[in-house]
Amino acid sequence: MIPLVEKFADTDIWNQYLDYQQSLLGETDGKARWFFSPWLFVECYMYRRIHEAIIQSPPIDDFDVFKESKDQNFFESQESVIALCTYLQELISTLEVLDENQLKNEFFKFLQISLWGNKCDLSLSGGETSSQKTNIITSLGELQAFILVNDMEHLWALLRPGKETETDSAAAVRVAIVLDNSGFELVTDLVLAHFLLSSRLATEVHFYGKTIPWFVSDTTRRDFTWLVEQAKSSSDKYLSRCGLDWESYLKVGKWVYHDHIFWTLPHEFCAMSQVAPDLYTELQKAHLILFKGDLNYRKLTGDRKWEFTVPFHQALNGFHPAPLCSIRTLKAEIQVGLQPGQGEELAASEPSWLTTGKYGIFQFDGPL
């Protein structure tokens, strides 16, 4: 693990972190290196080194090596994307007549769509195609059995109409979504955000993406804008309707896209208030923060070898800008907040339960 040389916004922080990792090693350990240093660190470092190679190579210094596969994932998921947008637009026209229970059911549906959308990342599949080919809405029922931690009720309690915390019905309700993968997963997140606004469960949604190409399929500002443009220019009337709505949400500021270098640093999130206090302050403005995906979960929990039953709140190690929820399919060998015996039982019947993306969680850490 050699220091970064090319001057970039995060170069110094990265090199300090390399020194820090080296300082954790004993005299006989040698240099920090692949297969020896913590996986979270070396894996992030690999993607940052790819970026270093690119920025050292004008005129392709803003080339995104993963762009083509991200775009392909979106195109290959067309049918599912259209099915989702059709469902959403038709639902919106009936929203006024839904009672509270029906609204809650729809909210839960969009949350689950966003959860299973996280199966579609390109890092786990080694860059091989990982698009969504079936209609996810009709599969939600059978997938429910694979949700290991389900705190959706807490999210409802936090956002539902007439919630206890509501003093002024016109008050702003900000939901933050820390994005993960572009392509199909991003569509599921946008559809969820669209539903939140249309149903007035939220008044503004803030998205957080990556400043550089990351873990193959993660969303950058360019991916985000590209996807909205693609939707807009689609020949499908529901998808193009969604694209137009998304564009206008962005224009009027009901949707805001933010990037910050912190998301592509190797630090766990409990270091955010120190390393990126401005971002921490920004997140504190949210009523609820949704963290999408596996890598965010690893960073939330510090990617440590926690016991399965350790409370989520403890694993967060003081990270609590606002009530937050991880929405993640399991792809890495870490999981906290399970019932006693739950992890052991799964391990006995299915040794790869932690890494295949088959299982999912909605894991919530509420108001303090």
Ligand SMILES: O=P(O)(O)OC[C@H]1O[C@](O)(CO)[C@@H](O)[C@@H]1O
């Ligand atoms: O896109 P996600 O859900 O963060 O998944 C990425 C995951 O894939 C891997 O790169 C490989 O399993 C993990 O390191 C990482 O946590």
Ligand SMILES: [Mn+2]
């Ligand atoms: Mn990802």
